[in-house]
Amino acid sequence: MDIKLELVAVPVTDVDRAKAFYEQVGFHTDHDVTVSEEIRFVQLTPPGSACSIALGKGLTRMAPGSLDNMQVVVADIEAAHTELTARGIEVSEIDDQPWGSFVYFSDPDGNGWAVQQTVPRKAPEA
Structure with a gap:
């Protein structure tokens, strides 16, 4: 049996502000549907991802x-850091760990994200 994670809800206060932020990060808007005064559904997907956010x-x-520590994976953490910074996203410096290299950012509501390169940039020190 396959079980695929395809959609994760991200709780925000201002849907338009959050949508603009995630588009600035580079996510693609798949859907933006107002169902009623009580329900609006916006789905965005990171480039190359099989999982989207709502x-x-x-x-x-x-x-x-x-929401804390949502994680996406990239092949090149330095390129990701450079691109996110160029897009105006406030990101941390690169954090090298034995299990990967990371940069961190938060959306306007404080939902936390980690961007991981699974192979560390530096070999662990002995």
Whole structure:
């Protein structure tokens, strides 16, 4: 049996502000549908990803900003850091760990993201 993670709800206070932020990061808007005054569904997908995020109104009971450590993976952390910075995203410096190299950022509500290169840039010190 295949089980595929395809959609994760991200709790936000302002759907338009969050949508603009994730588009600035580089996510593609797949859907933006207002179903009623109580429900709006916005689906965005990172380039090359099989999993999308959903922003909206009436989608989740999680508090805005409560999602922490969502993780995406890239082949080149230095290129990702450079591109995100060029797009105006405030990212951390590169954090090298034995299990990978990371940069971190948060959306306007404080939902936290990690960008990981699974092969560390530097070999662990002995």
